[in-house]
Amino acid sequence: MRIEFILNGEAVAVEAPPDITLLDLLRDYLNLTGTKEGCAVGECGACAVIKDGRLVNSCMVLAPQAEGCEIVTIEGVHAADGGPNDLQQHFIEYGAVQCGICIPGMIMAGEALLRQNPHPTRAEIRLALAGNLCRCTGYQQIVDAIEATAKGRRAQP
Ligand code: FES
Ligand code: FES
Known part of the structure; x- marks a missing residue:
């Protein structure tokens, strides 16, 4: 079937079987x-993307459910020059990345939170990450990176 949606700000149309997941549609x-x-x-949250402004696990979304939606993936998160944005920079600075498998999902969870709540408490950051598992970092540095990004964004004119 033909599936049409907005992907990272661009209209896409793709032919795919109706019974695959959004995760497989994106990757394959x-x-x-x-x-x-x-x-x-x-x-685990490793497959998290933003669908119409909400964080979703793309392994739990059927591809046809993306029809007409706005989807943002990790490829759509970057600075204006195409490099890492402030959240990604803070993940690097705070040592919030080890093996990396969870990180795209963590970045999407952080972006989804900061778009909805520019003033998150540490408890709210932890709650926002409740669906994202990390076997490496212990979460502390990830929470620190998101908190620093929130502060930085609030300080911007
Ligand atoms: S791969 Fe989707 S939640 Fe784990
Ligand atoms: S950095 Fe390895 S699972 Fe999170």
């Missing part, structure tokens, strides 16, 4: 491999 049909597959059963 659109070659956007930044979104990771961890558990494939909705428990």
